[in-house]
Amino acid sequence: MSAPRSGSRPSRRAGLADRLGRPPRGILLLGLAGTVLMFIGAPGGGGIPVRDPILGNSALSFWRYGHGQILASLVVYTGLALMVWAWVRLGREVLARRAGGRAVLTVSGIWALPMLITPPLFTRDPYSYLAQGALPLAGFDPYLFGPDAMGGIFTDNVHFFWQDTPAPYGPLFILLAQGIVLLVGQNVLVGVIAMRLALLTGVALLIAVLPALTRRLGGRPAVALWIAVANPVMIVHMVGGVHNDLLVVGLIPLAALLALQDRPGWAVAVGSLAMAVKASAGLILPFLVLIWAARLTGGFFSRLVRAGVPSVAMFLVVFGGCTWVSGFGLGWLPALSAPSMIVNWLSWSTGAGQAAAGLVGIVVDEVNEQAFVDTFRAIGGGVLAVLIAALWWKAREGGTVAIRNAAIAMALAAVLAPTTLPWYLSWGFCLLAMTAWSARGMQWVVFGSVWLMIVYFPNGETALYVWPFLLLCAVAGVLAAVSLLRPDPLGLRRGRPPGAPDDRVAGSGDRSGVRGTTAVIDGVRDRG
Known part of the structure; x- marks a missing residue:
């Protein structure tokens, strides 16, 4: 009876590996090491609260100040470098079709785990979100008053630049922030984690609709997941940074899929919800009307009117409902100019x-x-x-x-x-990721993603005018982009025998090494 039991263990392990997509173990562990290092460095180098109830009075409080904070920031950057390296290596596997969508999703999820409980990274925005949710509970209109009108622990942690700025977000997000503050009380650390978990519903929506929408837009799910989900901008900037754009990147693709599935009314409703989080998401609505109109008969302008009228009605019901429930009217529209104060x-x-x-x-x-x-x-x-x-x-x-x-x-x-701001580009790329990409295009994604990661310091302050730092990071971005197709771009492993597995990056299903890579660079599209 011992033989069946001993034989069943590999079978169970193999079954789990298959369900997880057989993710490349080395790459998974490399990226996880990177996000663990960022988790370790974040309590000192990230967007930390003014008063930390955990480290503040402990022997580890040195991590938050002076040389300790500098060391913590270096740990964050070391972790980021490891994760970018792992992401580029994962991209090679995707190009060579050795890693499918399920493997990319598994790797992304494991990489993101340490980010779920870190202080904010590369931003202080979640403290503003919590303060804007607390303002209505304190009797203030968040569209008329900034956090400094309220005072208290949430206000103390808001970046000085935004202390007197009304909320530029839609009523749905203010309701969400208000609910989180009701739930966590005055606990800032728990509030950041609760906000992050709530916003991750957007990522769940993105992952749920991605396979079906990617097939319609002509892309590959594995490539789309690599660009939109495994990307360091998503895992570190958006999940680690806790940006409300996370909701938008889920609602917009859902609206697009509903429209293409001939459910235009629901598509407009979901698009209206996205706009009730961030006004910029409303750009998708006129295009959804075109999809609705294309399914009708008659002349273009006649079809446009017959699709436009119910679309406007649906928008008024959904958006107006969110506005009515919030109780603060359209006061957020004038506040949309607030981000323009950033130059x-x-x-x-x-x-x-x-x-x-x-x-x-x-x-x-x-x-x-x-x-x-x-x-x-x-x-x-x-x-x-x-x-x-x-x-x-x-x-x-x-x-x-x-x-x-x-x-x-x-x-x-x-x-x-x-x-x-770096995370603004997620509005369009949550859809563009699902289109067909060439290997050259994926290299541009690598360069752009690395660049967007470093234009802010881990504590949320801008690095855009620290030119030597930007030049160094631009070189790193170019090196990462080249490495997607050339595993040893600096020629550091000349002693490796020709045809070694790590030196072969194939594309479009071609596993013939350099020939396959060259074919993809020349414009062969990764479809299928």
Whole structure:
């Protein structure tokens, strides 16, 4: 009787491995080591609370100050480097079709586990969220008052820049934040974790709809998961940073899938919920109307009216319902200008204004940089409006073209808006990830993701004007991108025998080493 038992153990292990997609163990452990290091460094180098009830009065309090904080930040960066390295290696496996969607999802989930209970990383936004949820409970309208009107422990932890700024978020998110504060009371640490867990429902929605939507948009689920879920920007910036964009990246793809499944009313309802979190998500709504109109008969404008009227009615019911339940009306719309107080060159229009001011400053003694920034922001807004209108018109036949164009419109909105923050690009890329990608395109994703990871320091302060640091990190981004297709780009392992497994990165199902890689670079699309 012992033989069957001994034989059943490998069988059970094999069955579990199959269910998990047989994830590459070395890559999984490498990335996990990275996120564990970030978890260790975050209580000192991250966006830590002003008063830490756990470390604050302990022998480990040195981790929060002076040389200890510097060391903690180095630990965070070491962990980030390991995770990026693991992510690039996972990308090679995906390109070579040695790792499927289930493996990528398993790896992503395990990498993300330490992020669930860390202090915020690369931001202090969740403290603002909690304060905005506490304002209504203290009798203040969050669309009229900033956290400093309330005072208290939540306000103490809000970044000084946002102390007197009303909430720029929709009524659905304010209701969510209010519910979390009711649940956790004055416990800031538990509040951050509870906020993170609540926002992760968006990631769950993204994962649930991704296979079906990816098939419709022509991509590969494994590639889409690698770009949208395993990405360090998702795991570290958005999950570790606790950004409310996590809800948006789940609701937008769900709305897109419902529209393509011929459930346009539900699609508009879900899109309206996304807009009730962040106004930028509303960009998908006009494109959803086009998909609805394309399924009707008659002339274009007739179909547009017959789809538009019920769409507007659905929007008013859903969005208006969220607004009515919140009890604060549309006061958040004027507050949408709050992020424009941030002036950084990640926004193309703002960067152009700063560059123009710098050039003029070469020949003129006194230059009003803000005037240049305001002018170019206005130009950028006009260009954005024209581009969105053109994308909408080109998508008038509906279908998947409308979804792709909506994704491009949201990506353009992220970079042409007066202010761009790294996680804003998730609005469009939660859909673009599901389209067909070439290996060259995936290299650009690697470079862009590494770049977006480092433009803020782990404590949430900007690094955008620390030029030597940015140059060093840009070099690291290029190296990571090249490494996706060249496992040894610096030629450090010349002694390895030709054809060693680690030196072969195939694409589009081709496992013939360099030939396969070259074919993909030349434009072969990863479909299937």
